[in-house]
Amino acid sequence: MARIATQTGFADTLGTWKARWGIGRMDFLVPPGLYAIGRPTPDAPVLVTANYKMSYDIVRLTLDSRNCWLLVLETYGINVWCAAGKGTFGTGELVRRVTSSGLARVVNHRRLILPLLGAPGVAAHQVKQRCGFTVSYACIRAADLPEYLDNGLATTPAMRRLTFTLYERLVLIPVELVLTLKALAVISGLVLLACGVLGGLTAGLTAFGAYIGAVLSGIVLGPLLLPWLPGRSFAVKGAVAGLVWALCYRYLTTAAGWSIAATLAALLVLPAVSAFYTLNFTGCSTYTSRSGVRKEMRLGLPVMGGAVLAGVVVLLIGRLI
Amino acid sequence: MKGFRYLKDVATLELDRETCIGCGRCVEVCPHQVFAVADRKAGMVDRDACMECGACALNCPVKAITVDSGVGCASGMINEWLQERKLGRLGGGSCCD
Numbered sequence: 200m201a202r203i204a205t206q207t208g209f210a211d212t213l214g215t216w217k218a219r220w221g222i223g224r225m226d227f228l229v230p231p232g233l234y235a236i237g238r239p240t241p242d243a244p245v246l247v248t249a250n251y252k253m254s255y256d257i258v259r260l261t262l263d264s265r266n267c268w269l270l271v272l273e274t275y276g277i278n279v280w281c282a283a284g285k286g287t288f289g290t291g292e293l294v295r296r297v298t299s300s301g302l303a304r305v306v307n308h309r310r311l312i313l314p315l316l317g318a319p320g321v322a323a324h325q326v327k328q329r330c331g332f333t334v335s336y337a338c339i340r341a342a343d344l345p346e347y348l349d350n351g352l353a354t355t356p357a358m359r360r361l362t363f364t365l366y367e368r369l370v371l372i373p374v375e376l377v378l379t380l381k382a383l384a385v386i387s388g389l390v391l392l393a394c395g396v397l398g399g400l401t402a403g404l405t406a407f408g409a410y411i412g413a414v415l416s417g418i419v420l421g422p423l424l425l426p427w428l429p430g431r432s433f434a435v436k437g438a439v440a441g442l443v444w445a446l447c448y449r450y451l452t453t454a455a456g457w458s459i460a461a462t463l464a465a466l467l468v469l470p471a472v473s474a475f476y477t478l479n480f481t482g483c484s485t486y487t488s489r490s491g492v493r494k495e496m497r498l499g500l501p502v503m504g505g506a507v508l509a510g511v512v513v514l515l516i517g518r519l520i
Numbered sequence: 521m522k523g524f525r526y527l528k529d530v531a532t533l534e535l536d537r538e539t540c541i542g543c544g545r546c547v548e549v550c551p552h553q554v555f556a557v558a559d560r561k562a563g564m565v566d567r568d569a570c571m572e573c574g575a576c577a578l579n580c581p582v583k584a585i586t587v588d589s590g591v592g593c594a595s596g597m598i599n600e601w602l603q604e605r606k607l608g609r610l611g612g613g614s615c616c617d
């Protein structure tokens with residue numbers, strides 16, 4: 200049986216930092232199987248997690264100086280929530296790991312403790328039927344595990360309540376930024392080129408800055424200010440962030456000599472760009488539904504497309520007259 | 521969720537109270553406190569809070585709950601749409617894909 204360390208070193212911290220920025224996220228595979236934390240007895244609790252570096256690390260560290268068993272499922276380096284959605288953190292894999300690790304011979308109880316966010320992939324009653332183990336969904340955050348274990352495996356209402364704090368939103372942003380870099384480089388390059396050809400270097404650079412700012416407003420500002428931006432729709436929240444950006448930018452770069460057409464175009468295009476990126480953040484949010492996002496897309500995408508098109512037309516007309 | 525409300529009346533969550541045996545699993549797995557059990561029957565106390573994760577439906581032992589769950593982000597859905605039409609996929613978006 201592998202015994203695992205419960206202290207982190209520099210390499211772990213660097214690993215977490217790299218994972219947050221999306222650098223080589225797949226390098227962090229923890230081999231699936233049964234692990235011993237401390238010196239567990241056959242009565243010690245069995246906790247289940249994903250073989251995703253961060254889930255595994257957090258669980259391992261919060262269980263520092265305790266004795267328990269850790270059953271790591273093969274989720275191909277993906278976190279519990281996403282893996283549950285895909286079904287890899289699922290009934291089949293759980294039953295398979297319980298059987299292949301010989302867990303029934305290692306412990307003398309029949310209880311598995313799962314992260315609550317694994318529930319979309321695991322049917323507790325089927326696990327019981329297929330391998331005899333009862334599933335308890337403990338809590339959402341690994342940080343609550345010590346309290347859960349100390350309370351005799353009891354979940355408090357707060358432990359099963361999802362949150363979306365400023366910090367929780369903040370740590371999601373780096374990956375979003377890294378993932379949009381390529382599209383950002385291509386499109387902002389095109390904006391620079393097109394506006395440069397149309398109105399000269401100053402106009403090109405001004406438009407270039409305006410576009411990058413709108414993307415950042417959608418990716419960074421929208422998510423950070425989420426609860427304070429008006430409306431329930433992510434697209435509307437993003438559009439407001441983009442509008443604020445457009446107005447500030449217009450005011451701060453007055454020296455660049457904005458024409459009325461350029462101002463109008465900026466007010467049309469920039470909020471649409473931000474709206475798109477904030478709408479995309481629904482993928483990371485902890486409270487949006489598929490049906491809601493579908494509705495926002497059905498109503499929002501044509502409006503965004505229309506606004507961008509209208510902005511381009513206004514710019515062109517501005518050049519002609 | 522405290523401080524956050526998403527769109528009203530869009531969730532596809534349905535509960536068949538006739539079938540429900542009041543076991544409480546749905547209350548246990550829902551991260552948004554959508555269900556409550558009273559008099560041995562589950563009820564939806566905050567349907568608009570549902571994020572359509574599917575946990576309740578999958579864990580209900582008598583299949584009393586249905587919900588259309590799946591990828592819930594814009595880029596994921598655009599990719600789904602593109603793939604159905606074999607048009608490749610879009611970059612960006614760090615949600616579960």
Ligand code: SF4
Nearest residue numbers: 540541543544546580
């Ligand atoms: S899980 Fe199903 S049977 Fe159990 S209380 Fe909920 S709806 Fe009723």
Ligand code: SF4
Nearest residue numbers: 550570571573574576
């Ligand atoms: S689908 Fe998820 S969020 Fe919606 S009621 Fe069921 S468990 Fe709660």
